[in-house]
Amino acid sequence: xxxxxxxxxxxxxxxxxxxxxxxxxxxxxxxxxxxxxxxxxxxxxxxxxxxxxxxxxxxxxxxxxxxxxxxxxxxxxxxxxxxxxxxxxxxxxxxxxxxxxxxxxxxxxxxxxxxxxxxxxxxx
Numbered sequence: 001x002x003x004x005x006x007x008x009x010x011x012x013x014x015x016x017x018x019x020x021x022x023x024x025x026x027x028x029x030x031x032x033x034x035x036x037x038x039x040x041x042x043x044x045x046x047x048x049x050x051x052x053x054x055x056x057x058x059x060x061x062x063x064x065x066x067x068x069x070x071x072x073x074x075x076x077x078x079x080x081x082x083x084x085x086x087x088x089x090x091x092x093x094x095x096x097x098x099x100x101x102x103x104x105x106x107x108x109x110x111x112x113x114x115x116x117x118x119x120x121x122x123x124x
Contacts, residue, residue: 001026001027001113002024002025002026002027002032002098002112002113003024003025003026003113004023004024004096004097004113004114004115005023005025005115005116006020006021006096006115006117006118007020007021007022007118008118009093009094009118009119009120010120010121011122011123012086012120012121013122014087014123014124015085016086017082017083017084017085017086018083019080019081019083020080020083020094020120021078021079021080021081022034022036022078022079022080022096022115023076023077023078024077024078024098025077027100029074030053030074031053032053032098032099032100032101033051033052033053033098033099033101033102033103034070034079034096034097034098034099034104035047035048035049035050035051035098035099035106035110036048036049036050036070036079036081036094036095036096036097037095037096037097037108038090038092038093038094038095038120039093039095040091043092045095045108046092047061047107048064048068048070048094049064049070050070050103050106051070051071051072052102052103052104053101053102053103054102055072055074058070059106063089064083067083067085067086068081068082068083068084069081069082069084070082081094081096083120086122087122088122088123088124089122090120091121092120093117093118093119093120094117094120095115095116095117096115097113098111099111099112099113100112
C-alpha cells in the first residue's frame with residue numbers, strides 16, 4: 001500500500017511560479033509511474049502530467065505544456081511539479097497519483113493510489 005502526501009500549494013499571483021511536491025511511502029517508489037491531476041470546483045479531475053518510474057519519460061496536457069515540469073527524485077521518494085507562468089485558470093486542487101508500472105496514462109483510472117490534494121490558487 002502506497003501513501004502519497006502532497007505539499008507546497010498556496011496562493012500566487014498570475015505569472016508567478018510554484019512548486020508542489022508529493023512524498024511517497026509504503027512501497028518501492030522507483031517501481032511506480034507517477035502523475036499529477038487537478039480538479040477545480042464543479043469540474044472533473046483533469047490530467048496535468050505524468051512521469052515514468054525511471055524518470056526518463058514525461059508527458060503533459062496541452063494546457064500546461066511549456067509552463068509546467070514534472071520531475072522525480074527516487075532517492076527521496078518524491079515527485080515534483082514545477083509550475084511557471086501561472087494563470088488564474090490553473091486554480092485547482094492538485095493531486096498526485098501512482099501506478100505500479102513503468103508508464104502510466106492520462107486517465108485517472110490508470111492509477112492505483114492517490115494523495116489528498118493540495119490547493120493552488122492563482123489570483124489575477
